[in-house]
Amino acid sequence: MGVIEHGGPDALGVPRWDFSTNANACGPAPAVLRALRRCDAARYPDPAYQALRESLAALHGVRPERIVISASASEFIVRMTAAVARRWPSATVGAPRPGYADYAAAARAAGLALARRDQRARLAWHAEPASPDGGSVPIDACGAGTVQVIDCAYAPLRLTGAAPALPAAAWQLWTPNKALGLPGVRAAYAIAPAAGEALRERLAALAPSWPLGAHGVALLESWTQAATHDWLRASLGRLARWKQRQLECLSGLGWHCRPSVTPFFVARWDDGPPLSATLARLRAHGVKLRDAASLGLPGWVRLSVQPPPAQRALLDAWRASARPRGRAPAPPRSAARQTRRGGDSVNRPYP
Incomplete structure (x- = not known):
């Protein structure tokens, strides 16, 4: 791209x-930082990430097979766009504007056109809360025939107001590294809708081997722990x-x-x-x-x-x-006076 x-x-x-x-x-999150220092980078992670997927599934109350591991949000955006392009070569992509530039860049790289505001997209990206402005508005379901993905990168950083309900048929993309103050550790996962098996299989076919290294696994495993969420709150x-x-x-x-x-x-x-x-x-x-x-x-x-x-x-x-x-x-x-705490x-x- x-x-x-x-x-x-x-x-x-x-x-x-x-x-x-x-x-x-306020980061880095101390418990996550300790986990990163302890992780064993001398060995490969489990290529299926089974234990990690089970932990993430328990966190969100879904079945483990609905968890799709990704190297980063950007990698998932590229992979999802490529999967849609292979299935529907003439698909259009709906990307929020203003918004994260990678949505549109991935569409262009896959040879897909961006949908007009009045045009129904085959692949529709949303962010809740939004970037760059940090706004929050209800997101309506797109309906049958549209792959809808909600980027939840900033959901853990919501300071005010209740989070709106997300459409049940939408994919959710989670990247907790920013919420934990560790954006340099690249790691993400998506939650597929219950009826998203066919697209899950296409995404798995497009995935590289070991999209996550040991440090990415350590970050996401820590994300599932109560101590991490206590610190975040x-x-x-x-x-x-x-x-x-x-x-x-x-x-x-x-x-x-x-x-x-x-x-x-x-x-x-x-x-x-x-x-x-x-x-x-x-x-x-x-x-x-x-x-x-x-x-x-x-x-x-x-x-x-x-x-x-x-x-x-x-x-x-x-x-x-x-x-x-x-x-x-x-x-x-x-x-300003500097002190040392926890390194x-x-x-x-x-x-």
Whole structure:
């Protein structure tokens, strides 16, 4: 599919203050991190992933044969699109716009056309909650003849409101690495609808051997454990407090932020230089935001909720970037005190 723009590390390296990815800023989840350190990478995983599929099935209350293991959400998107293209060569694909660019990229790579808004698609992608804006709306069933897939990547990170019921005939795609603060560990799984046996078989035929390595297995096994979900629930309260503080800070700068149910949202500002120039200046100060143009929302940025020290760095970088040339810089803020806990650097104080 070629290189698609994403957040995170870039040609300048790892951003010191990274608002550009949607990973849980409270992570990594300690229990998952311990499991990753213990996992045995000297041996192959079970190629059928039987024990893992049983654990994931128990978590969701479904039969194990309905669990489809995938190397990542992106790999599943490509594989599902290829399976639909082989079965229906003239199929059209419905992709949310704005939305994750991989849906449309996979369709183009498979030689499939994107469906118009008024056109019924053979393969329809949805996200709940949505990206890039973190919105949430009810999703209607597409009806017979359409393969409907709900991307649930951000469902575990919902901060407010009840999750809407998902259509029973839809596939669900789960990628818990972002919720656990470990996006570098690639692992995903899908839950097939009860009547999805034929498509499950096509997906299995297209799968590589061992789509998951030992670390991906360890992450998904940890995802099924109660301790991991206890940590996740606690992190959501902290993220909600950070989000309120971050929104207040950005409002004070004159930014316009869209409401969201997630620890990420989209924002824009009316005045100043072009967006690309502003983002480059912020990046030069160690702060990275995500240009939402590649997500179908030009003129906006997507940014995740980050701890107060990162928020202060964003404010300082914004003011420095907006300062007229020749003006002396303001004295730097004192660095936040760093402590060590569980091997990870923790900024203090938290709100």
